[in-house]
Amino acid sequence: MDTLEKLEVLAGSARYDASCASGGSAGNSGVCHSWSDDGRCVSLLKVLLSNECSYDCAYCLNRSSNSVRRATFTVEELVGLVMRFYRRNYIEGLFLSSAVLRSPDETMARMVSVAERLRTRERFGGYIHMKVIPGSSPALVQRAGEVADRVSVNIELPSSGSLSRLAPQKDRNAILGPMSQLGRTIGERVADRRRSRRAPRFAPAGQSTQMIIGASPESDRQILLLSEALYGRMNLRRVYYSAYVPVVSDNRLPVPASGPPLQREHRLYQADWLLRNYGFSAAELLDDTAPFLDEELDPKAAWALRHPEYFPVDINRADYGVLLRVPGIGVTSARRILSARRFAMLDVDGLKKIGVVLKRARYFIVCGGGVVQRDVMVDERPSVVRRRLLEACNALPAPAASRQLVLPGLR
Amino acid sequence: MLALVFFFSTIDVFLVLYSYDGSIEGLFSAVSFILRNECDPSSVVLQKHGGLLFEDERFIATDQARADELVRRFSRAFPENARDVVACIHAEEEGLETSLLHYIHLVAIHGGAVSAHLAHPAVHEIRRHARRVRRELHRFKGLLRFQELEDGTFLARMEPDVNIIQPLSRYFIRRLRTQQWFIYDVRRSLVSRWDQERLEFGTLQSFRHPDVSVEEEEVQALWKTFFDHVTIPERHNERCQKSFMPMKYWKYLVEKGG
Structure with a gap:
């Protein structure tokens, strides 16, 4: 399979990831290089390293039991792609995620070597956002944070009950372990850098995560309380919400009435901004009597x-x-x-x-x-x-x- | 506060007319002259010579030394406000001279913070145009597309509404430092060139598109493929796309057929 075909498959698989923010180095924060036909900002080459997954998560296009075209980039191929796009000002950097290729550690090692080669051999100064595969070893998680601008571990679903039902191979600790390791190290390095400007950076653009909205029965109140805890306790910079798009049929999943719950996603993002920048608390926005946000009003x-x-x-x-x-x-x-x-x-x-x-x-x-x-x-x-x-x-x-x-x- | 109230009451009462030759040096020479010689610059109207035919308009000749001195002193004392003034000049909008004069005068007597006084007509006008220029500059940081030419240099063409080639080129020095490139403003025939050491600006009399490198078409095809496959079909939203990326910019976008 040539690079063009691989790009078709692996960009197509990565598109359901919600986050697209880039920036951090002064002067180019919030630069969008294009807007895709769904109106989303394109600032990063957003691809999977591989979609040959050994996990079988119910909501995922790339689940092992689904028959889709499979592809895997070689490290060199991906490095070349990033550099050629970057030189033409198509992109601000790389957003790299991956399916679990054989084991979490093997996948993570390959992803880290893409980023390391970009930084050391190509002297790439652009933005790198790297997903951390749940269950990767602490050493690899550490190396990812050393070279990436932003790191994220997807929390996927808002409760551990939903997680074990829909993504049986991913458990709560495999997600929260790397997340708290990253949060801790980011905090330490920020403190180090306050003492000495020579101290190396660690994920300077912070940590983010993403969860799927509408694939499981949690209320908006539960979701916002979770986000609030993630901002407060895990030192997260952003939580992304992704309206569930039915890409595979599974009897564990709801059948949406018409299209993905975009309005709900929109209201959650608005509420999320209120948490981060407007001094609201989750408990103020929603209480037990009305656990869902009003879809008609912001x-x-x-x-x-x-x-x-x-x-x-x-x-x-x-x-x-x-x-x-x-x-x-x-x-x-x-x-x-x-x-x-x-x-x-x-x-x-x-x-x-x-x-x-x-x-x-x-x-x-x-x-x-x-x-x-x-x-x-x-x-x-x-x-x-x-x-x-x-x-x-x-x-x-x-x-x-x-x-x-x-x-x-x-x- | 009191001074500003006084200012409001005097505007439009006794207008004094000045004119200059239309050049940027001429503009700053005139501003410098008025600030030094008029006791109330806020009642002065400044325009290009030959605009309206008023018999009592006074023409101020360009004085390079005075203009340089004003620009130097103003940008040292009020760097933020100087950026607004420069951005406004890049807007290439007719008839901003009087507002620029009043703005510089206001900053000189009340300090840089007066730029927040958006209810004042001159401040509002200057800030509005400065914002327009910054917005387009910001857009082009992302929307500019380089092509690799046969000799390994890169060329980007653009047609922005306002004149942003200078700040844009300086931005790309930092970003694409290790490449040789040209940025070409097609409508204004302006070119900037970076040779990995120095940045030069010039104008172009005629333009013939040079041959692109062997790799170029392949990379463009890869980018189009990526662009087409990163869209979620269920969330198709053309209106949103066009509001962020108006069609006037599509001409040179690889992914939009440019």
Whole structure:
């Protein structure tokens, strides 16, 4: 099989991986080199080293019992591909994952040698994101972190129960072991580098993970609590959510009503941003009575409607943290408000001028000076505001929403 | 605060008209002259000579030394704001002179932080154009495509809306340091050249596409294959793709048939 055919197979197998972020070295963070036909940013050569898998995970295209075309890159082939693409500015770097080729250690050793050869022989300065195969030996995990910018161990499913049912060969400890080893070493190296700038870097772009949404019955609340714990305890930089796309049929898996649960994935990402950058906690966003995110409204607006006592917020007086909790005001807008109000009191026109979008925010803010706009939400009117917010959103063509169907036998 | 309130009340009241020869040195010479000689630069309107026919417009001749001095002192004292000014000039937009003058004046009297005062019309205008330039620069860091030529050098062609060849070339020095390359702005006939040691800028009178290397077509085919197979068919979303990557950029993209 020639390189072109292998690329077809191994890029096709890697496409279900959600993460695409790159960057870290100054000046080129967030550079996208293209956008694929599904609208996702292409910044890395995202491929599997091999799809000849010895595991049999129910949700996976490359499970050993599935009949698909199989291929494996040689180390040289992949190194050559990366360098030729990089020189033409097609890519920012390499995203390397793999099926389990014979054993986790054998696979991991090959992946590490691709990255090491790129760094030492080719003097490759681009970005490398490497997946760690669950169950690899600590020595190989260490070597991966020394050469890669970002490392990740996929947590795959949000609970160990689902894991043992759908991915019987991957166990919880094989995933959490490397994950905590990486988290610990990253923390130590950051501390070392604070003492001496000569200390070598270890996965400078941090650690991430990914889980599949909608293949198992966990609620959004369980998922967000898990993410929160991963950010807090494992020192993770990002958690990626991947809407389950049925690529193989298996009676352990739900049959989706229509297409992958993209709207649910979207809301989870929004909630995830609220956890990382907006000072929200998972318990605030969802409680036991409503364990799923509202698919019609973004999680911040949904939270705001449940907490009318918090509003209206005075744009000219509120702290950064308080501004961030206003629906429609993000990090950029909040910063602009803080700096602009040093020069003059902000009114509605002033807000528009500095680029704050008022479509959602107008119901939750006042601009001081004792004047309250007509449509500001007061205690008894959250339902009115909710209707208006939905009307405003529906003015745009609605995204194809679809609810994941969960089979009764799964719980 | 008080000074700014005062500023608002005087704008559009007594307009003084100045003009310059249209060159960048001329622009900075005029700004330098006005800042030194006018007691209230905020009521001055500056434009290219021969724009509107006002009898009382004063023409300021280009004075290279004055222009250099202004640029040097301003960029040393306010590096962030100087970047906004430079980006604005790269926007190649007509009629920004007055806003540039007012912006430089505001920064000089209130300090660099005035750039956050987006409710002020001049600040808003300058920042808006600077942002436009930075956005396109950022896009081209990713969307620029190099081809390998027969002699082993690399060539990239582009047609950006604004003039970004200088900052873009400096970015690629760091990224592709060990290659020899050209970047060619087709619409402006501008070329930059990196020979692994020095960066040069020039203009091109005529362009004939040189032959590509033997490997080039094969690598392009590999890239197209990768691009086609990395899409998840179930999530096809052309609208999203086009909003991030407008079709005006497709002309030179290998994966989009360029």
